[in-house]
Amino acid sequence: xxxxxxxxxxxxxxxxxxxxxxxxxxxxxxxxxxxxxxxxxxxxxxxxxxxxxxxxxxxxxxxxxxxxxxxxxxxxxxxxxxxxxxxxxxxxxxxxxxxxxxxxxxxxxxxxxxxxxxxxxxxxxxxxxxxxxxxxxxxxxxxxxxxxxxxxxxxxxxxxxxxxxxxxxxxxxxxxxxxxxxxxxxxxxxxxxxxxxxxxxxxxxxxxxxxxxxxxxxxxxxxxxxxxxxxxxxxxxxxxxxxxxxxxxxxxxxxxxxxxxxxxxxxxxxxxxxxxxxxxxxxxxxxxxxxxxxxxxxxxxxxxxxxxxxxxxxxxxxxxxxxxxxxxxxxxxxxxxxxxxxxxxxxxxxxxxxxxxxxxxxxxxxxxxxxxxxxxxxxxxxxxxxxxxxxxxxxxxxxxxxxxxxxxxxxxxxxxxxxxxxxxxxxxxxxxxxxxxxxxxxxxxxxxxxxxxxxxxxxxxxxxxxxxxxxxxxxxxxxxxxxxxxxxxxxxxxxxxxxxxxxxxxxxxxxxxxxxxxxxxxxxxxxxxxxxxxxxxxxxx
Amino acid sequence: xxxxxxxxxxxxxxxxxxxxxxxxxxxxxxxxxxxxxxxxxxxxxxxxxxxxxxxxxxxxxxxxxxxxxxxxxxxxxxxxxxxxxxxxxxxxxxxxxxxxxxxxxxxxxxxxxxxxxxxxxxxxxxxxxxxxxxxxxxxxxxxxxxxxxxxxxxxxxxxxxxxxxxxxxxxxxxxxxxxxxxxxxxxxxxxxxxxxxxxxxxxxxxxxxxxxxxxxxxxxxxxxxxxxxxxxxxxxxxxxxxxxxxxxxxxxxxxxxxxxxxxxxxxxxxxxxxxxxxxxxxxxxxxxxxxxxxxxxxxxxxxxxxxxxxxxxxxxxxxxxxxxxxxxxxxxxxxxxxxxxxxxxxxxxxxxxxxxxxxxxxxxxxxxxxxxxxxxxxxxxxxxxxxxxxxxxxxxxxxxxxxxxx
Numbered sequence: 001x002x003x004x005x006x007x008x009x010x011x012x013x014x015x016x017x018x019x020x021x022x023x024x025x026x027x028x029x030x031x032x033x034x035x036x037x038x039x040x041x042x043x044x045x046x047x048x049x050x051x052x053x054x055x056x057x058x059x060x061x062x063x064x065x066x067x068x069x070x071x072x073x074x075x076x077x078x079x080x081x082x083x084x085x086x087x088x089x090x091x092x093x094x095x096x097x098x099x100x101x102x103x104x105x106x107x108x109x110x111x112x113x114x115x116x117x118x119x120x121x122x123x124x125x126x127x128x129x130x131x132x133x134x135x136x137x138x139x140x141x142x143x144x145x146x147x148x149x150x151x152x153x154x155x156x157x158x159x160x161x162x163x164x165x166x167x168x169x170x171x172x173x174x175x176x177x178x179x180x181x182x183x184x185x186x187x188x189x190x191x192x193x194x195x196x197x198x199x200x201x202x203x204x205x206x207x208x209x210x211x212x213x214x215x216x217x218x219x220x221x222x223x224x225x226x227x228x229x230x231x232x233x234x235x236x237x238x239x240x241x242x243x244x245x246x247x248x249x250x251x252x253x254x255x256x257x258x259x260x261x262x263x264x265x266x267x268x269x270x271x272x273x274x275x276x277x278x279x280x281x282x283x284x285x286x287x288x289x290x291x292x293x294x295x296x297x298x299x300x301x302x303x304x305x306x307x308x309x310x311x312x313x314x315x316x317x318x319x320x321x322x323x324x325x326x327x328x329x330x331x332x333x334x335x336x337x338x339x340x341x342x343x344x345x346x347x348x349x350x351x352x353x354x355x356x357x358x359x360x361x362x363x364x365x366x367x368x369x370x371x372x373x374x375x376x377x378x379x380x381x382x383x384x385x386x387x388x389x390x391x392x393x394x395x396x397x398x399x400x401x402x403x404x405x406x407x408x409x410x411x412x413x414x415x416x417x418x419x420x421x422x423x424x425x426x427x428x429x430x431x432x433x434x435x436x437x438x439x440x441x442x443x444x445x446x447x448x449x450x451x452x453x454x455x456x457x458x459x460x461x462x463x464x465x466x467x468x469x470x471x472x473x474x475x476x477x478x479x480x481x482x483x484x485x486x487x488x489x490x491x492x493x494x495x496x497x498x499x500x501x502x503x504x505x506x507x508x509x510x511x512x513x514x515x516x517x518x519x520x521x522x523x524x525x526x527x528x529x530x531x532x533x534x535x536x537x538x539x540x541x
Numbered sequence: 542x543x544x545x546x547x548x549x550x551x552x553x554x555x556x557x558x559x560x561x562x563x564x565x566x567x568x569x570x571x572x573x574x575x576x577x578x579x580x581x582x583x584x585x586x587x588x589x590x591x592x593x594x595x596x597x598x599x600x601x602x603x604x605x606x607x608x609x610x611x612x613x614x615x616x617x618x619x620x621x622x623x624x625x626x627x628x629x630x631x632x633x634x635x636x637x638x639x640x641x642x643x644x645x646x647x648x649x650x651x652x653x654x655x656x657x658x659x660x661x662x663x664x665x666x667x668x669x670x671x672x673x674x675x676x677x678x679x680x681x682x683x684x685x686x687x688x689x690x691x692x693x694x695x696x697x698x699x700x701x702x703x704x705x706x707x708x709x710x711x712x713x714x715x716x717x718x719x720x721x722x723x724x725x726x727x728x729x730x731x732x733x734x735x736x737x738x739x740x741x742x743x744x745x746x747x748x749x750x751x752x753x754x755x756x757x758x759x760x761x762x763x764x765x766x767x768x769x770x771x772x773x774x775x776x777x778x779x780x781x782x783x784x785x786x787x788x789x790x791x792x793x794x795x796x797x798x799x800x801x802x803x804x805x806x807x808x809x810x811x812x813x814x815x816x817x818x819x820x821x822x823x824x825x826x827x828x829x830x831x832x833x834x835x836x837x838x839x840x841x842x843x844x845x846x847x848x849x850x851x852x853x854x855x856x857x858x859x860x861x862x863x864x865x866x867x868x869x870x871x872x873x874x875x876x877x878x879x880x881x882x883x884x885x886x887x888x889x890x891x892x893x894x895x896x897x898x899x900x901x902x903x904x905x906x907x908x909x910x911x912x913x914x915x916x917x918x919x920x921x922x923x924x925x926x927x928x929x930x931x932x933x934x935x936x937x938x939x940x941x942x943x944x945x946x947x
Binding site: 123128132133136138139203207213214233234235236279280299368369370371385387388473474476477478480484485487506 | 577604621641642646651674782784844846915918922933944
């Protein structure tokens with residue numbers, strides 16, 4: 001075949017039936033240098049290489065979840081970008097991958113934690129709790145001397161050889177310590193008949209050997225009550241006794257000195273019959289308990305009801321007030337009679353440029369009852385307790401949020417106001433409608449068409465506005481008797497932060513996760529119903 | 542012709558891809574150099590000091606020590622979260638009041654100092670001991686003391702709180718005394734010296750000095766302290782006020798507006814404009830004032846895979862005079878190594894804090910301490926703001942006891 005025919009055959013022309021030839025995507029195009037296809041091949045090669053790297057690393061650390069997840073993602077990416085008909089997915093896939101990784105996976109993990117009691121005292125698995133208890137229970141015998149030590153081995157069995165005041169004594173796990181000769185000096189034994197000395201260089205380069213040496217316990221004698229020899233640094237050894245014994249069959253830990261038996265409970269603790277518990281526990285599944293605790297625990301329920309109520313009020317005020325103020329200022333600046341509009345607009349938008357974090361801290365200083373500038377300048381030195389009185393603190397924090405958010409609405413409304421057709425307004429003016437009537441019936445509905453979705457998302461943001469609340473007053477004057485230092489200006493998200501114990505208190509990640517999910521459901525429901533309401537606005541279009 | 546070039550480039554690209562795959566595989570089979578690797582978490586202040594000890598350790602044992610710098614406030618939670626997964630470090634620096642939470646999470650291993658235990662201050666060892674076992678190598682102490690403006694009130698230590706107020710008023714300063722209340726949050730830590738002078742310790746101590754779970758700040762001594770606090774609060778004399786937070790406190794003292802304050806060695810740097818003298822906290826209730834002593838040290842992970850090397854590094858390299866001195870020079874705090882503490886006492890400010898620490902008691906490190914602070918601080922803030930002292934204090938004690946049992 002000639003070159004031309006080959007070329008025609010290699011790139012089939014698509015016919016959409018209207019007689020025009022649709023151009024094939026240059027990513028599938030082999031014609032010419034095939035640049036588009038080569039670029040796609042290189043990019044997909046990079047993605048596949050990254051995927052293979054992650055899969056190999058996951059295999060090495062035996063993390064099957066990441067391994068399977070990565071295989072799926074790479075397989076889907078290959079299929080989407082090399083198939084012909086998956087055109088919408090080609091645009092959506094990166095977004096979907098990130099949505100899955102950073103939102104859905106996190107949501108799933110939070111949901112998983114919400115059904116456990118992971119937190120202070122319940123940090124690991126039961127195995128780790130047992131290990132920890134045994135570590136805590138192994139105590140050095142009070143009058144035990146520190147013996148110079150040599151690590152020895154015999155036919156693959158590890159042993160300890162100590163210098164007990166001139167006598168060399170050697171033993172292993174199975175064989176209690178016995179005399180093995182005399183030596184002079186106070187150093188560690190240099191050689192032991194019948195055993196090979198393990199020198200330090202060999203020890204330091206073998207990780208498994210080190211772990212065996214640290215785990216080795218050589219009984220002092222046939223009587224277990226005499227304790228056993230233990231070393232931590234392979235240079236010296238001392239006598240230790242284990243006061244706690246783990247019985248896997250019975251799932252109990254017994255304290256040999258007092259005889260107390262601690263049973264493994266289904267709450268993830270080792271508890272004795274009189275209610276004493278060992279400090280270390282493990283995380284267990286507690287079902288829906290974290291969710292119902294909000295309603296059943298009276299100490300928590302009362303302040304949380306206050307917090308929830310305030311969160312709703314705060315979110316609504318944080319949308320309505322800045323919107324109203326922004327709209328008012330936008331209307332004022334819309335009027336061509338106002339002088340210096342350009343400069344005024346810049347000035348009024350300025351609060352939007354300041355980081356919320358910094359502004360909240362600065363306002364906290366300004367609202368200080370004794371030293372704050374607001375009391376000094378605007379209230380003539382009165383000691384108004386902005387931060388200490390519940391109602392005043394709430395007013396103050398709403399004010400700070402309005403100051404921070406209204407420039408956003410100013411910008412949005414300025415844009416939206418330009419889009420309102422002026423002929424409708426003129427017609428209304430001719431018909432004799434007052435300014436307020438024009439505003440209420442024409443400007444506001446048309447404005448809401450474009451800003452209603454923004455208002456809903458603004459509600460969701462305000463519901464979770466941790467920064468302003470926490471930086472301004474740490475949640476406000478504390479509610480007397482509330483656990484976790486909950487306060488009058490705490491919203492749900494900052495209450496969750498206090499409960500989660502990240503700031504240093506007792507951590508209860510399970511409860512915090514359950515509350516996060518409740519918060520998500522709440523905001524989700526409000527957003528859902530609000531979006532349905534905005535459909536009514538479409539008739540104004 | 543062009544089609545052939547296009548095919549050629551595609552084939553070249555695939556070859557590059559395959560070559561890349563194979564080199565990637567080759568690299569991973571390379572074995573590490575000498576010995577093992579220790580991971581140590583430090584914060585920015587302590588990193589240079591630990592580096593010096595790490596270098597000596599690397600030279601002598603051939604192991605590599607990797608120092609990971611983190612924010613001090615993040616260390617506790619990250620350590621508890623990561624160690625159970627097996628991804629944690631071998632050693633971390635930390636404060637002693639984390640010990641309860643660390644033991645409850647099962648993430649720390651015991652440490653045996655052997656004969657070296659005699660080189661450390663007893664209060665430092667006591668602070669790092671839980672249920673009779675030592676869990677960390679201490680290296681520094683911190684405590685608060687009375688700091689006074691020499692130009693206003695001279696160098697003599699006041700005998701009691703009232704004595705101090707008299708001297709402060711006589712000096713003509715705007716406020717005789719200022720103390721940090723952390724704003725609305727409350728600060729039981731700073732007030733503790735005064736609280737113990739009424740005989741109301743937070744927990745009852747047993748014979749060996751460790752804290753039991755029994756709340757000791759209830760009853761008549763606690764009520765006496767609460768009444769005194771309310772009397773000196775915003776509705777009373779006004780010496781204690783919720784408008785004073787950390788920065789305001791330091792600013793007032795530094796500008797000479799207050800004659801006395803109670804702070805720790807970390808605040809001395811903020812008092813550059815005044816000449817200061819450090820004295821023990823005066824008693825307010827009749828008994829000696831015993832402020833909280835905080836201890837910093839190095840913890841050993843219980844899930845460490847290099848326990849032997851980590852112990853070696855900790856006890857034989859960080860637990861030496863040179864390493865302790867390097868740590869002191871990098872981040873000056875009261876040393877826990879007795880010989881070093883005596884040496885640095887030539888500085889009167891350090892000597893003053895050391896004297897205060899001799900009267901001090903370690904902060905309790907029980908796992909439930911977090912909820913204790915929440916209730917305690919909030920109650921003190923409410924009393925200072927003017928709530929009824931006795932009922933607020935008693936409600937707090939009831940809530941606290943219930944939380945500790947629950």
